[in-house]
Amino acid sequence: MALSHHFLRAGVPMDSIMRDYELANFDDFSITGFPLPTDQYPQKIRLIDLFEEHLKIKMKTVHHTPVEKIIKFFVSMIADCPDVATVNNRLVPEELSAAAWGQKQFTDQSQASLILHRVTPKNLLKRKEIFQKLFCQQSLARRHLPNEWLIVDVDMSGLPVNPGTGTYEGASLGFMQKEKGKAYKLTCSYTEGEFGEAFGALFDPGVAHCATKLVNLLLNIEKRVGSPPSFLAKYRVHIQPLLTQAKILEDRARNREEKAFHARKHKRRSILERKSKRLYVRAGLLQEEANRTLKTSQSFDALRQHNPRRLILVRGDAGLGTIEDVMLLTELGYDFLLKGYSPHTARVLAKEVTENQWIRFNPALFVAELGIIKLPGCPYPVRVILGRIRLLNLKFFNTCT
Numbered sequence: 001m002a003l004s005h006h007f008l009r010a011g012v013p014m015d016s017i018m019r020d021y022e023l024a025n026f027d028d029f030s031i032t033g034f035p036l037p038t039d040q041y042p043q044k045i046r047l048i049d050l051f052e053e054h055l056k057i058k059m060k061t062v063h064h065t066p067v068e069k070i071i072k073f074f075v076s077m078i079a080d081c082p083d084v085a086t087v088n089n090r091l092v093p094e095e096l097s098a099a100a101w102g103q104k105q106f107t108d109q110s111q112a113s114l115i116l117h118r119v120t121p122k123n124l125l126k127r128k129e130i131f132q133k134l135f136c137q138q139s140l141a142r143r144h145l146p147n148e149w150l151i152v153d154v155d156m157s158g159l160p161v162n163p164g165t166g167t168y169e170g171a172s173l174g175f176m177q178k179e180k181g182k183a184y185k186l187t188c189s190y191t192e193g194e195f196g197e198a199f200g201a202l203f204d205p206g207v208a209h210c211a212t213k214l215v216n217l218l219l220n221i222e223k224r225v226g227s228p229p230s231f232l233a234k235y236r237v238h239i240q241p242l243l244t245q246a247k248i249l250e251d252r253a254r255n256r257e258e259k260a261f262h263a264r265k266h267k268r269r270s271i272l273e274r275k276s277k278r279l280y281v282r283a284g285l286l287q288e289e290a291n292r293t294l295k296t297s298q299s300f301d302a303l304r305q306h307n308p309r310r311l312i313l314v315r316g317d318a319g320l321g322t323i324e325d326v327m328l329l330t331e332l333g334y335d336f337l338l339k340g341y342s343p344h345t346a347r348v349l350a351k352e353v354t355e356n357q358w359i360r361f362n363p364a365l366f367v368a369e370l371g372i373i374k375l376p377g378c379p380y381p382v383r384v385i386l387g388r389i390r391l392l393n394l395k396f397f398n399t400c401t
Contacts, residue, residue, distance in 0.1 A: 042074075045134055048102060054126045059118045064107040069115040072106050084113055131200075132223065140195040141225045146310035149335065150225065152189055152199070154217050154316045156210035159184040174206025182206060187213045189221050199224040210319040211341070214328060215296055218314075222300070226308040230333020236297050242290035246283040253279035300332065313337065323377045330380045345375065350386055358388060365389055 042048060048071065057066035075097065076087055091097075091106045098106050136142065144150045160183045161168040171182040183206035190198040200220045202213055253276045260272035313335040321341040329336045340346055349370060358366040370384040 042101070045138060047130075047134065050130045050133065054130055055123060056126075057115065057118050057120075057123055059115065064103070066115060066118070068101075068103055069107050071101055071103075075101065075106065135199075135224055139224065140197050141191050141199075144195050144225075144310070146226070146308060149311045149313040150191065150195070151313050151315060152191055152221055152225075154187070154189045154210075154214070154314060154320060156185055156187040156208075156213070156319060158206065159186055170205050172205035172207045174208065185210075187217065189217050210316075211322050211325055214320060214325050218329075218332060218334070219299055219303070221312065221314075222303045222307060225312070226310045227300075227304045228312050228333040228335075229309040232297055232300055232304075232332070234331040235293070235300075235328075239290050239293050239297075242286050242293070246286035246290065249279045249283035249286070253277075253283065311335065323375065326375075326378055326382060327380060330382075346386060349384065350388070353386060361387075 048067070051067045051070065052065075055067060055070065057070075059066045059069075072087065072091065075094075076084075076091060079091060079094070079097075081087055081091065087106065095105060098104060141150060158174065160181055161171045168182065168184075171184055173181070174183050174185060185204045185206055185208040187202040187204070187208075187210055188198060189200065190196070202216055202220075204213075256272045256276035256279065260269045260276065263269040263272060314329060315337045316339070318339040318341050321338040323341075325341075326336075326338065329338075350368075353368045353370070357368045359368065361367045366388045368386045368388070370386065372381045372383050374381050375384070
């Protein structure tokens with residue numbers, strides 16, 4: 001009877017339940033007890049219709065269509081299934097919930113696993129298009145006033161796997177706060193409060209670091225809710241110096257090659273050839289960085305040509321507080337609040353703070369504002385506040401423009 005309790009709390013009349021799902025008796029109630037109003041919402045937003053219209057998976061239908069098998073994965077997350085193997089015990093007996101999704105019964109584990117191997121990259125792109133379409137229609141964050149800061153949090157979490165098995169594809173050793181072993185990393189962008197919702201997530205092996213994920217997070221944020229009112233001139237300014245330096249290194253490499261060709265001694269020739277090879281490698285890396293920067297710039301340009309403009313403030317912890325990420329956010333026009341990545345920088349800055357500059361923020365924390373300054377390695381001024389508890393922590397604040 002757990003499910004009827006959920007229905008009553010959700011304010012759904014029992015006679016309506018009986019009518020909608022044509023229950024013959026009370027023996028068909030949910031085993032797991034997760035609320036059916038959650039199942040009814042996809043019907044309201046036409047999720048199933050969109051899947052059937054756009055998601056074409058090459059797989060024959062016997063008892064369940066490919067879309068019904070995909071739907072099963074969404075329901076398994078609602079039912080808190082920890083893995084695919086759990087669906088046989090937790091979902092297959094769920095006839096009431098299956099009816100809410102237009103099915104007589106959910107497919108079993110074997111068919112659910114099979115559909116995963118039939119999904120193509122094209123199918124994944126279609127799924128992203130469906131999600132984007134629904135997000136534009138239903139998003140709360142998109143209703144936020146564009147001239148007020150929309151605060152977007154970005155964070156990475158570890159997802160440990162069973163250490164006794166090696167069957168988790170792509171899992172790798174990585175740092176997590178409490179557990180050691182193989183894991184995945186999930187990097188999310190989301191809002192809280194009245195407009196709270198998740199914008200999407202990046203799924204990586206456990207070795208991934210959130211500092212390398214900021215570009216993709218920002219692209220996802222802009223795709224979902226809009227772009228900051230800024231141009232990309234500051235970001236693109238790095239491209240030409242990289243190409244120029246790459247050309248200089250290539251010229252030096254060719255010069256070494258020519259000298260090696262005319263060298264009489266074998267030892268001298270070998271040294272020049274090694275130097276030439278190293279110079280070519282360095283030039284190649286610079287060209288790759290320039291191409292990567294250009295490609296990123298073009299991706300943001302494509303979004304900002306059509307996107308609505310809004311004030312966006314990005315918040316993140318120390319993993320995103322590197323000088324490189326501070327520069328990236330500044331050049332892309334974002335306001336931000338980040339905890340600094342380097343404790344060493346905080347200690348160096350704290351040496352210049354007198355004792356009477358520390359202000360008690362709460363019983364455990366003292367803060368000292370340094371104002372708008374330039375940090376080592378960062379060409380842009382940022383507002384810096386130091387925090388002192390037991391260790392020194394550094395925080396960055398972007399200046400308001």
